[in-house]
Amino acid sequence: MRYYALNDYLQDTFGEKVYKIALNGGFTCPNRDGTLDTRGCIFCSGAGSGEFAGKAEDSITAQIEQGKERIKKKIKNGKYIAYFQAFTNTYAPVQRLRALYEEAVSHPDIAVLSVATRPDCLSQEVVALLQEMNRRKPVWVELGLQTIHEKTAEYIRRGYPLSVYDGAVKALKEIGVQVIVHVILGLPGETEEEMKETVSYVGKSGADGIKLQLLHVMKGTDLERAYREGNCRMMEAEEYVRLVADCIALLPERMVIHRMTGDGDKKTLIAPKWSMDKKRVLNALQKAIREKERE
Numbered sequence: 001m002r003y004y005a006l007n008d009y010l011q012d013t014f015g016e017k018v019y020k021i022a023l024n025g026g027f028t029c030p031n032r033d034g035t036l037d038t039r040g041c042i043f044c045s046g047a048g049s050g051e052f053a054g055k056a057e058d059s060i061t062a063q064i065e066q067g068k069e070r071i072k073k074k075i076k077n078g079k080y081i082a083y084f085q086a087f088t089n090t091y092a093p094v095q096r097l098r099a100l101y102e103e104a105v106s107h108p109d110i111a112v113l114s115v116a117t118r119p120d121c122l123s124q125e126v127v128a129l130l131q132e133m134n135r136r137k138p139v140w141v142e143l144g145l146q147t148i149h150e151k152t153a154e155y156i157r158r159g160y161p162l163s164v165y166d167g168a169v170k171a172l173k174e175i176g177v178q179v180i181v182h183v184i185l186g187l188p189g190e191t192e193e194e195m196k197e198t199v200s201y202v203g204k205s206g207a208d209g210i211k212l213q214l215l216h217v218m219k220g221t222d223l224e225r226a227y228r229e230g231n232c233r234m235m236e237a238e239e240y241v242r243l244v245a246d247c248i249a250l251l252p253e254r255m256v257i258h259r260m261t262g263d264g265d266k267k268t269l270i271a272p273k274w275s276m277d278k279k280r281v282l283n284a285l286q287k288a289i290r291e292k293e294r295e
Contacts, residue, residue, distance in 0.1 A: 003248055003289050006209070009256045018111055019074065020081040021067030025100045026056035027087040030121065036159040041146075042222040043156065043184070043215065045268065056086075060103040064110065079111035081140075090117040094125045101129070105137045114140040114180075119168035120160040131175035140178040142211070143168060148198045152187050169206050178208045180258055185243060186215035188223075188232045192243055199247040209256035212244055214275055219268040227271060234272040237281060245288040260285050 010018045030036045031044075054063030064082065082104035090097060105113050113133055122141075133139050145165050147153055153162075172179050181202045185195050202210055217227045217234070226232045235243070244260050251257075261281055275281060 003293070004254060004256050006256055006258045009209075014079055014111060016078060017075070018079045018081055019071055020083045020114070021064055021071075022054065022083050022085040023060060023063050023067075023104070024054045024056045024058075024086045025060070025084050025089055025092075027084075027089055027091055029088040029091060030118070031157060031159050032087070037157055039157065039222060041156050041158060042226065043218070045218045045221060045265075060100055061107060064104070064107050068109065078109075080109050081112040081114050082107070082110045083114040083116070085116050088118050088121050089115045090126045090130075091121045094129055097126065098129055101133050105133055110137065112138045112140060114142060116142040116144070116182075118160065119143050119145070119165045122168050122171060127171050127175060130172070130177055134175065134177050138178065140180055140209075141172050142180045142182060143207075144182045145198070145202065146182060146184045147187055147190065147194075148201045149190065149194055152190055152194075155189065156187060166205065173206050179206065180209035180211060180256075181205070181207045182211045182213060184213045184215050185240065185247070186235045188226060192246075195243065196247060196250060200250045203251040203255060207255070209258045210251065211259035211262075212247060212257070213259060213262040214240055214272070216262065216264040216272075216275065217270040218264065219270055224270050237272075237274045237284065241281070241284045241288045244285055245292040248289060249292055 007017060010016070029040065032038060032040045054066060058066070060082070064080070068080065084100070084104075101113060101115075104110055115130070130139050130141065143165065146156065146158060148162055150161065153160075169179055183195075183198055183202060187195075199210070199212070215234070217223050217232065223232060227234075240261075248257060261275065261278065263278065264275060266276055269276065
């Protein structure tokens with residue numbers, strides 16, 4: 001098993017470390033505006049999982065410059081990924097999407113346009129726009145799959161069947177963009193075997209990368225209520241570390257691992273508290289992966 005980390009991929013592709021700047025395009029989501037639901041997915045925060053993104057009232061250029069300023073001690077004269085993160089970043093009229101994407105890719109320091117979205121929010125017009133942007137700078141599309149199991153998808157209010165994900169990956173690969181898939185480990189009611197089945201499916205689906213996300217219980221979400229009522233068990237750190245190592249072993253060698261745990265806003269994170277010690281968790285993950293490689 002060879003673990004292909006994001007930093008290694010960026011070094012191989014761009015010859016240097018590339019930093020991500022999270023952007024807020026002021027979008028909403030069909031799971032919040034009443035098209036599918038108004039409550040959102042049960043785990044999704046009021047920020048649409050964009051706690052670390054910029055402010056929607058600021059221009060994209062301003063958000064990029066603010067992001068550069070925040071990490072200026074880590075990088076000088078480097079390249080950045082413009083990451084449209086909060087809510088569903090293809091869920092708007094194409095003219096508005098074009099203006100936002102154009103502003104991002106036109107910035108001289110931006111090397112990649114990364115767009116987080118739902119597989120059911122990729123119309124033919126949007127896919128054509130992404131293809132157009134991809135001719136200018138590399139485009140990554142990040143799809144929130146979370147699970148392949150329909151019972152879980154229904155419980156978390158995902159709002160689309162697995163076949164929609166399959167169709168989205170096919171359409172995106174046909175235009176040559178990178179596809180990165182988000183999977184949540186520890187969703188209520190799922191066994192470790194079911195989680196591994198999801199990861200294995202993603203590995204065989206044609207995706208280029210994967211984000212493994214520890215389930216976070218955030219303040220104000222419906223998941224918080226389920227947790228406080230005893231209907232949502234949190235994994236222990238050792239349990240999660242072992243599971244991630246097992247999951248990575250199921251993936252193709254050249255699949256890029258974009259994330260192995262995820263960040264929760266410490267001000268609103270209810271559980272698991274152990275995840276706040278990210279350095280310790282990442283060190284444990286690296287050790288477990290090395291041990292798995294020696295098996």
